Amino acid sequence: METQGESKDSRVQAIAGRLHPAWVGVLGALLYLPTTRYGLIRYDDPWLIRDNALLHHFTWDGIRRVFFDLSLEQRLQLGAEYLPVRDLSVMLDFAIWGDRFAGHHVTQVLLYAGLCALAATLVLRLFEKRALAWWVGVAFALHPVHVEAVAWLSERKGVLGGLLFFGAACLGVRYLRVGRVAWLAGCLLLFAASVLAKGHMLGGAAALAMCALWCADAPSQRRWALGASAVVLGALVFVPIYVAGQSVGMVQPYHGGGFLQTLALSCTVHGKYLLLMMLGGPYSIAYPVGADFANVGLLGLGLLGLLVFAFFTVRAVFQSSRRSAANFGLGWWLIFLAPVSHVVFPLQNLLADRYLLIGSWGLLLVFGVGVVRLPSRGAWVVGLSWLVASTTWSVTQLGHWESSRALRLHAVSVHPSHVESWHRLASQAEEEGKYEQAEAYVARGLEQAGSATDRWRLYHRRALILEKQGRVDEAIRWMRAAASQPAAHKAYANLGLLLARRGEIQDGLEQVRRACEYQPRSVHNQRAHGIVALEAGEVDEACAAFAEARALEPFNADNHFNLGLCELRRGDQRASDKAFEQALELRPNLAEQIDQARRSVLR
Template sequence: MLDGSGDSKVWAIAGRLHPAWVGVLGALLYLPTARYGLIRYDDPWLIRDNALLHRLTWDGIRRVFFDLSVEQRLQLGAEYLPVRDLSVMFDFAIWGDRFAGHHLTQVLLYAGVCALAATLVLRLLENRGLAWWVGAAFALHPVHVEAVAWLSERKGVLGALLFFGAACLGVRYLRVGGVARLVGCLVLLAASALAKGHMLAGAGALAMCALWSADAVPRRRWTLGSSALGIGALVFVPIYVAGQSVGMVQPYHGGGFLETLALSCTVHGKYLLLMMLGGPYSIAYPVGPDFTNFGLLGLGLLGLLVFSFLTVCAVFQSSRRNAANFGLGWWLLFLAPVSHIVFPLQNLLADRYLLVGSWGLLLVLGLGVVRLPRRSAWVVGLSWLVASTVWSVTQLGHWESSRALRLHAVSVHPSHVESWHRLASQAEEEGEYDQAEAHVAQGLERSANATDRWRLYHRRALILQKQGRIDEAIRWLRVAASRPEAHKAYANLGLLLARRGEIRDGLEQVRKACEYQPRSAHNQRARGIVALEAGEVEEACAAFAEARALEPFNADNHFNLGLCELRRGDDPASEAAFEQALELRPNLVDQVDRARRSAPR
């Protein structure tokens, strides 16, 4: 297979132990996350409150695999990832709402990822010492903390496990053949992409494995490469259709292609720095359309040009193919889907995007380490692993709670509005209104040039509302309701105006909210409430019905629709909605009885 020869004596300590045992390192590192709970960042709505995933039923399985409706996709995170959803269903079947068990599942999956990542090095290069070091470096690298410690990133860890399994089977097929190995490889490849769409890049990685394996039978190389690309193309279709329907593919972040290209190079530079242990690591970095760092831009551009040149030369000249440019090509392949050049995504950059791609750069680094003189190799190799462990343990501590995570984020990126907003939201929910306002004030002070400051104005208004200061809340909501992205501010403004008796003005605001974002259940509920107060019963019922379609497991949506149908005089529809509400939340029985008794006869 590939040539990864070097001073293997340095790694004689590995002996006859299979490098897959590095999975134990990964498990031990992340075992403390078993005492962690949920993070207020997608975990509540995607996992805790997502009733569809709480029961392992045939109907639930059918819906996650075959229901591509906008409403269903929004409920499942605006993506088509049925394998991820199925794994969460199994978690609830095994652990229920004991989320320590969910974290334990995540740790075990990651241990499997590390074991397979090391095994892949061994199968490709037949160098046990190199496989041990790359596997250990992979298991301990701090850029993986986000993917393992955050339950909502189950898709990344599961997708990585399935893909590395596919790659190991694919390489084995290239060596010894076997239809079962080929089929297993392709099935795992498809499953990995249905766990995380990013794994579609794995089709290209398998094609690279085939192309670089010069000693394999040509027919096997062609079969694996073409089959992998074909499966990738087939799986891409439902993923793209679902993502396009819910707006997952965004406009270019930089305003145009060239600006986004420069931004993408800056992001690449940051990724290279993070891979070289240039922390701190965080869920937010000071990189964006309004951010200029010529150092990162230059590093990213240089890396992109050099890596691309070496990889392209190897693709077209077999004599240039080696393990190093294979690793660089692997890195570029898994970078492409999150580079924002092919598909501009919602998030500009994130540690979790590097989970599988990092293997390529660590392979290149490992090749350099094993070629050093014996003493130097030990010093460099162990120093890297120790530094990785220190960074990872430090970053793990930040994931212990939502508050710790966000406080660390604003220490790394002081102008990150979203983190200030979430800190204020958490303090507000805990009744610490002064602390919540302090977070809002700090965020506004440090984000003078941010385009999403409206979030903090919106949060300030909600804090004031909680304290009964309605007039002040309305004033700040009018400031927040300044752009289409602030659609929830329009909805909340409409609700408060109606509460103050300004029904028509309130109705205008909630209609704007639904115009800007009709797929928000919150906006549709607000429109239904205000329209009903305004006597617009037909509009109210339509809005409540849409809210129910968007959030079918929210009992309030069924109850609101029941009230509206009762007002409209449609008793059968009202009773059906009330029954669904009671099925979801039995303690609504008193409210339903009062509504029935108060209905005009």
């Protein structure tokens, strides 16, 4: 006789059996609905989205530049990356929403909802187990490690790339089962688009090959066609991404230098990622993990995880009887861990939640397998407990993304020695005119600063705070302290501006020249060079610097205006008029300022 509890379980299973697991997308959308009232975060959003005039207009010329202009200047304007599909999505956002950034967040949430739906669908397509697809889909939609990718507009590339890739994988499995070439073509098209949205999706070629391997009932020619074509296409599509990254210096040297230290870092990062996947929060944009052997616990956990996961994955690859859903999940995790492990490519950030958006599906598949193997009552207890904890962490982390200040304050609470966050907090307080608070943040950062790089950045911020208060002599003293190494090129440029302001023109000119020598690709450095050179009477030198600033940032009206003014001072009326016309096209309200400049110079 069926008990009341068993009756309820059977009814729930019957409902789940009728509903397609893609409905988990609604759950993901509801979780992130609060972000639709958020704005921009002072963390790449302003310069990559708000101030990037190229992406504000959906035009054929803009599309051409995004896809085909690989010049240094164009790549620097687009985040020093070649990700045209991401950029195209931002252009569409501006076409639909304009500068109402809440609307951009709506797009982000809808993309994530689609991503969750396809993630659950892939489980169903691969393993044909509806209960497993539901558990994995819900766990994926609610996991807190995804908050950074969804709440941060600058990570559009991850959400969009993930959506496209899961769509590609679903079509790929469909091709393996049915065999129509149209499904293969659609799969490859979406896969290529996913790589052009986020370069790390290149690992998807191996994931598609693994899908082909696990679908043992498919004819061998289909399996070879999918796996081989994905690998070849992925390599071809990645070429311009790599070339663009090399040209702008995005391919970084390995952290710490030595290979052994890189392996230690990789294992430590993996250990931290495993803790985050197991809901071992708090979650943040910064974690106290370094490129050393200091955290033996994380290093050991990461190394053990790598060895165990690799063992089960490799065994399943070579023994078809071992190709289970759980082993597929472990292989998927390792595939998408590789691009962010620092072994294949050294990354700017040691680790970040957003790096796990796609790879997390693999470990959550393992979790889902474990849940469905439990007795019914135990499955519900374990599964629901996990989902409640996951949702709690996600909601908590979402609150930190509501504002830049909240995000950074949380970061320093998790990682007090994260000098970058102290610096950002000081910068925001300075812009708001809260100079005492800004100085307090600088002081806290200096207490934590362990390297010369950390110190010069905080000295630089302190000098800017003092300059805002009119304390120029003190500002120059701290700016000189900041201008201590080539990496501090911006401090040299600002020191030159401060010295010129105090009347020390030649010393100032020497400093801005040095700034441009250390980093000629900086718009700020070239602009400062032009300003000081013009004051020094070096008009030709000033015009050359302003021309370089315009080339680096052609959609900034100020760069055209500065060049127009300089050409006017040089006596080249034609070049001046052309530069002023371009400035007016970008910002029509400059007309009065241009007239005043002409009258002032011609007088």
